[in-house]
Amino acid sequence: MNLPWAALAGGGLIGASAVLLLATLGRVAGISGITAGCLRAQGGERRWRWAFLLGLLAAAGGVLWWQSVPEASPQVLLRDALPAWQLIGAGLLVGFGTRLGSGCTSGHGVCGMARGSMRSLLAVLVFMACAMLTTFLIRHGGGLA
Template identity: 50%
Template sequence: MSEFTPVAGLMGGALIGTSAVVLLAFTGRLAGISNIAHGLVASLRQGKPMDAAWRFVFLLGMVGATWAYFHATAATVNPRQHYPSGLLVLGGLLVGYGTSMGNGCTSGHGVCGLGRLSVRSLAATLTFMATGALTVFVLRHVAHI
């Protein structure tokens, strides 16, 4: 990360929090993205179109809002360079496995779970953060990637 953008960060956090509250208020569901995506696939397999619909709309809104932001601001995505593709694939698979093991992802535990004062979500969020810090340390100072 090379630039400090507090306004964008605050606006993004407010939008994430607002979307979590709106989803909970209207559907009684938590805004855990991994569970929403997994539930979309499961709903389609089980022939539950109404359950699949809200999940699809929520995920589409995330992608659509991102597209709208980049379109409106003319911002560009600058992907990280010089990371081995195999390492990136391994990282993605480990994230998927971890969300399955932890019964949710950072959005489910960190945003929704902590907001509900869940002890399990606190433990999960502390684990996510510690693992992330350790990963950055190892990649930057040990592996020099």
């Protein structure tokens, strides 16, 4: 599948799953909130959260396949992108930002903005500004790579 069409299809599936979760369970598809609730929630509330997260992991199987089958891999492999210490540091910073912003990109960017939340709009503007600044620094400012 051509990359722009694959991205469009992926975005459509993300949007459809967010709408389905909201329509069926009345829940917002914010991954950080769903993950946090896996440990705190009880009964049926806990079950749907685990099912959602297991579905995400199953969808990640394509990335794992790309990583293990060199001839099927895209030109830039995740395993070759950055040293492990940078990936770990980036993950910790994302986790910190998620707590600081009271939600993640999926909750604010996909669901919050679709509901017209001003808080989500501001959060997405901050996410995007940080992403643009980081990309600029790494590509043009002698970054960490």
